[in-house]
Amino acid sequence: MNRAKLTELIRRKKSFLCVGLDSDITKLPECVMNSEDPVFEFNKAIIDATMPYAAAYKPNLAFYEANGLKGLNSLKKTMDYLKNFKDECFTIADAKRGDIGNTSEQYAKAFLSPEGDFDFDAMTIAPYMGEDSVKPFTVYPDKWVILLALTSNKGANDFQFTEDKEGLRLFEKVLKQSQQWAGKDNLMFVCGATQASMFTRIREIAPEHFLLVPGVGAQGGSLAEVCKYGLTKDCGLLVNSSRGIIFADKSENYATVAAQKARELQEEMAGYLK
Amino acid sequence: MNRAKLTELIRRKKSFLCVGLDSDITKLPECVMNSEDPVFEFNKAIIDATMPYAAAYKPNLAFYEANGLKGLNSLKKTMDYLKNFKDECFTIADAKRGDIGNTSEQYAKAFLSPEGDFDFDAMTIAPYMGEDSVKPFTVYPDKWVILLALTSNKGANDFQFTEDKEGLRLFEKVLKQSQQWAGKDNLMFVCGATQASMFTRIREIAPEHFLLVPGVGAQGGSLAEVCKYGLTKDCGLLVNSSRGIIFADKSENYATVAAQKARELQEEMAGYLK
Numbered sequence: 001m002n003r004a005k006l007t008e009l010i011r012r013k014k015s016f017l018c019v020g021l022d023s024d025i026t027k028l029p030e031c032v033m034n035s036e037d038p039v040f041e042f043n044k045a046i047i048d049a050t051m052p053y054a055a056a057y058k059p060n061l062a063f064y065e066a067n068g069l070k071g072l073n074s075l076k077k078t079m080d081y082l083k084n085f086k087d088e089c090f091t092i093a094d095a096k097r098g099d100i101g102n103t104s105e106q107y108a109k110a111f112l113s114p115e116g117d118f119d120f121d122a123m124t125i126a127p128y129m130g131e132d133s134v135k136p137f138t139v140y141p142d143k144w145v146i147l148l149a150l151t152s153n154k155g156a157n158d159f160q161f162t163e164d165k166e167g168l169r170l171f172e173k174v175l176k177q178s179q180q181w182a183g184k185d186n187l188m189f190v191c192g193a194t195q196a197s198m199f200t201r202i203r204e205i206a207p208e209h210f211l212l213v214p215g216v217g218a219q220g221g222s223l224a225e226v227c228k229y230g231l232t233k234d235c236g237l238l239v240n241s242s243r244g245i246i247f248a249d250k251s252e253n254y255a256t257v258a259a260q261k262a263r264e265l266q267e268e269m270a271g272y273l274k
Numbered sequence: 275m276n277r278a279k280l281t282e283l284i285r286r287k288k289s290f291l292c293v294g295l296d297s298d299i300t301k302l303p304e305c306v307m308n309s310e311d312p313v314f315e316f317n318k319a320i321i322d323a324t325m326p327y328a329a330a331y332k333p334n335l336a337f338y339e340a341n342g343l344k345g346l347n348s349l350k351k352t353m354d355y356l357k358n359f360k361d362e363c364f365t366i367a368d369a370k371r372g373d374i375g376n377t378s379e380q381y382a383k384a385f386l387s388p389e390g391d392f393d394f395d396a397m398t399i400a401p402y403m404g405e406d407s408v409k410p411f412t413v414y415p416d417k418w419v420i421l422l423a424l425t426s427n428k429g430a431n432d433f434q435f436t437e438d439k440e441g442l443r444l445f446e447k448v449l450k451q452s453q454q455w456a457g458k459d460n461l462m463f464v465c466g467a468t469q470a471s472m473f474t475r476i477r478e479i480a481p482e483h484f485l486l487v488p489g490v491g492a493q494g495g496s497l498a499e500v501c502k503y504g505l506t507k508d509c510g511l512l513v514n515s516s517r518g519i520i521f522a523d524k525s526e527n528y529a530t531v532a533a534q535k536a537r538e539l540q541e542e543m544a545g546y547l548k
Contacts, residue, residue, distance in 0.1 A: 062381045104336070111339075133429050
């Protein structure tokens with residue numbers, strides 16, 4: 001999905017909500033556990049319920065890989081199901097990959113290739129290994145790299161804020177340097193909602209790039225703050241909520257409650273989009 | 275496998291060679307392509323041929339994920355096969371994962387848990403997200419985290435050499451800081467053979483940690499240089515070669531030639547171990 005279509009989708013749905021399908025099998029509602037593939041059953045119900053309010057879906061691959069081959073099969077079925085909503089949502093493989101060039105090519109093929117099992121629109125990538133680890137993800141037309149810049153976790157403080165001799169922090173250097181590798185039409189950045197005080201600075205360096213913003217909800221980030229400093233004329237944000245939506249209720253009403261939670265966020269977002 | 279057993283294994287085999295099972299399906303010899311699972315067929319033959327000379331095997335997950343579910347199935351069969359050689363080799367998932375704490379727990383479960391589909395001895399991890407992204411990989415007994423420090427690719431220059439205000443480079447900071455998260459008995463570092471001039475400095479900061487060293491062979495690193503500056507009294511090195519061994523020959527003799535290449539490296543290593 002290219003930038004024009006993504007922006008149009010956000011305007012049409014009045015939403016830049018990304019629903020994180022972090023479908024930990026140990027946390028699913030009882031009522032899905034007897035089905036043949038509980039994770040897929042759960043995802044399907046969550047997708048159906050939240051589709052009116054969501055612009056994007058983001059399975060974090062860890063929760064699928066943790067179940068081995070069965071888990072990857074649940075992921076494939078989820079992605080096949082999402083193909084029924086092709087112009088209705090953007091899909092992100094939260095994979096945080098990155099390796100030497102010939103190896104990154106293989107990861108790109110695995111998750112972004114239209115001929116592969118998954119065919120995601122975008123994929124998260126770790127920047128530590130630099131340019132040749134990132135570029136192979138930029139070659140598929142209308143597909144996106146989403147580079148980790150400033151993450152939402154406590155460990156972000158360990159290296160991402162390290163200042164170089166000119167006072168440039170590592171996450172700022174990542175934001176700057178990577179713009180030589182790809183442009184705003186196929187490069188986004190992960191910037192955590194828990195880092196809202198940094199969004200002004202992030203927008204100085206990357207005024208037009210889309211930002212994928214995790215950390216609203218369970219991790220404590222504020223949507224209002226993120227929007228105040230992060231929104232652009234093209235929206236420029238995809239704000240993710242995972243546990244706060246998909247695990248808001250563990251009863252048989254889980255999908256209805258997930259829809260309510262997604263709708264609350266969507267309505268708040270519609271206000272900011274005006 | 276704990277440190278004592280790994281060291282004993284290296285002494286017994288007179289080898290610290292790690293064979294990289296980067297079994298790209300598009301590069302396999304013709305003669306395996308008619309079998310039901312060419313990648314597993316190839317891996318099995320390579321393992322059988324090189325086992326006398328190798329201390330470790332390291333499948334890079336990208337080459338398996340690129341084939342989707344079928345690829346992961348080839349990986350599982352490969353790991354099941356390697357269980358026949360339990361005390362004969364150390365196994366490394368070259369995965370370069372890392373995510374927020376609750377997510378890293380899932381990746382650890384996927385690749386290190388003895389109850390999982392794979393049950394690797396060790397796993398490579400990217401440090402960008404800091405402590406809480408790394409620690410969940412340290413909880414399985416006798417299993418190892420292998421943290422990226424100084425990689426073998428050109429892109430290593432983009433961020434890993436960035437100096438902070440005290441003149442400490444990012445890779446040095448990673449080497450230092452991570453030693454607060456785990457000790458030399460379950461933490462190794464990736465340090466590329468193409469960076470041999472840095473090994474003296476690496477050994478100043480991490481005098482006893484095992485280093486996983488890619489980049490000998492196709493990438494141009496020198497084994498002699500790496501050993502000169504990197505060897506410790508417990509060896510402290512696992513030196514990887516992938517393409518230089520597994521794709522040295524594309525005829526029906528591929529496994530025999532792979533064994534020759536592995537043996538040449540092992541014999542050179544035996545010399546350095548004296």
